[in-house]
Amino acid sequence: xxxxxxxxxxxxxxxxxxxxxxxxxxxxxxxxxxxxxxxxxxxxxxxxxxxxxxxxxxxxxxxxxxxxxxxxxxxxxxxxxxxxxxxxxxxxxxxxxxx
Amino acid sequence: xxxxxxxxxxxxxxxxxxxxxxxxxxxxxxxxxxxxxxxxxxxxxxxxxxxxxxxxxxxxxxxxxxxxxxxxxxxxxxxxxxxxxxxxxxxxxxxxxxxxxxxxxxxxxxxxxxxxxxxxxxxxxxxxxxxxxxxxxxxxxxxxxxxxxxxxxxxxxxxxxxxxxxxxxxxxxxxxxxxxxxxxxxxxxxxxxxxxxxxxxxxxxxxxxxxxxxxxxxxxxxxxxxxxxxx
Numbered sequence: 425x426x427x428x429x430x431x432x433x434x435x436x437x438x439x440x441x442x443x444x445x446x447x448x449x450x451x452x453x454x455x456x457x458x459x460x461x462x463x464x465x466x467x468x469x470x471x472x473x474x475x476x477x478x479x480x481x482x483x484x485x486x487x488x489x490x491x492x493x494x495x496x497x498x499x500x501x502x503x504x505x506x507x508x509x510x511x512x513x514x515x516x517x518x519x520x521x522x523x
Numbered sequence: 524x525x526x527x528x529x530x531x532x533x534x535x536x537x538x539x540x541x542x543x544x545x546x547x548x549x550x551x552x553x554x555x556x557x558x559x560x561x562x563x564x565x566x567x568x569x570x571x572x573x574x575x576x577x578x579x580x581x582x583x584x585x586x587x588x589x590x591x592x593x594x595x596x597x598x599x600x601x602x603x604x605x606x607x608x609x610x611x612x613x614x615x616x617x618x619x620x621x622x623x624x625x626x627x628x629x630x631x632x633x634x635x636x637x638x639x640x641x642x643x644x645x646x647x648x649x650x651x652x653x654x655x656x657x658x659x660x661x662x663x664x665x666x667x668x669x670x671x672x673x674x675x676x677x678x679x680x681x682x683x684x685x686x687x688x689x690x691x692x693x694x695x696x697x698x699x700x701x702x703x704x705x706x707x708x709x710x711x712x713x714x715x716x717x718x719x720x721x722x723x724x725x726x727x728x729x730x731x732x733x734x735x736x737x738x739x740x741x742x743x744x745x746x747x748x749x750x751x752x753x754x
Contacts, residue, residue, distance in 0.1 A: 429610065430610065432607065435603060435606050435607060435610070436603075439599065439600070443596060443599065446596060446745075447592075449745075449746055449750060450588065450592050453746070453753060461750075461751050461752065462751050465747070465750055466746070468746070469742050469743045469746050472739075472742045473739045473742055473743070476602060476735050476739050476742070477735075477739070479606075480602055480603075480605075480606045480738075481731070481732055481735045489548060490547065490548065490551050493551040493552055494551065494555070496555060497554070497555035497559070500555075500559060500562075501558055501559065501562045504559065504562050504563070504566055505562070505566055505569065508566055508570065509569070509570070509573075512570050512574070513573070
């Protein structure tokens with residue numbers, strides 16, 4: 425039934441990349457980036473997450489159905505986030521007296 | 524049942540490959556629900572961070588960045604050993620499988636131990652939410668100046684909200700690790716008995732998926748709770 429067996433080296437390389445990215449995100453948190461701190465931190469976190477998903481979780485070698493489940497999970501997460509934030513971020517836009 | 528039918532193959536599956544793929548798909552669907560479980564907390568964090576950026580930055584600044592960084596490395600290390608354990612099962616190397624599962628347990632316990640040290644420091648500093656929240660600024664972390672009495676009270680309430688989310692998110696994460704480690708203990712016993720090999724290792728693979736998922740949650744928690752706004 426042997427599924428795709430990755431060489432050990434792949435795992436070590438991904439691990440090294442994750443450590444480097446961790447050190448990077450800690451290092452840049454002390455730089456004077458102002459409003460850019462959140463986007464930079466999230467971009468690094470997303471990069472790390474993608475590495476874990478693709479290699480440690482074998483998604484790169486998984487059937488399309490697995491990709492579909494992940495896409496659905498992220499889509500529903502996006503609905504949760506975006507629709508709620510449309511409320512919170514737009515409060516105060518209209519001059520309602522009872523606010 | 525024919526002789527070709529292995530004992531670990533459930534009768535409603537064609538072969539082990541189909542059984543393995545069905546199990547993996549089921550695990551991924553469970554993980555999708557987990558994304559939404561944690562998603563609610565990430566949403567709460569996002570909303571309150573947008574509402575109270577100053578207090579949340581202050582809270583991040585109160586965290587022990589060194590312990591947080593060490594824990595991140597420890598947890599990523601445990602993901603590596605978990606991945607190698609799955610590989611050990613795939614290629615039928617029982618020694619690697621058992622050894623790496625044990626290492627994963629050790630690293631998981633190290634993570635929880637460091638987390639306990641951090642929680643203890645939070646308790647002593649009075650930053651646990653609810654009645655235990657007695658923090659009113661300290662020498663190391665003085666409150667911002669010029670807030671006024673009302674502003675000070677509001678700022679402390681907002682800071683308490685940061686710590687409420689901090690404990691909920693890291694606590695739910697830690698609970699997931701405890702659950703994962705319990706299952707790894709069972710897998711460790713089964714692995715020693717030679718239950719898994721190239722033909723059948725789905726439980727180890729699924730445990731790996733769960734463990735890596737918990738790792739990913741921490742990969743997002745660490746910058747959000749420890750780094751952003753901490754300078």
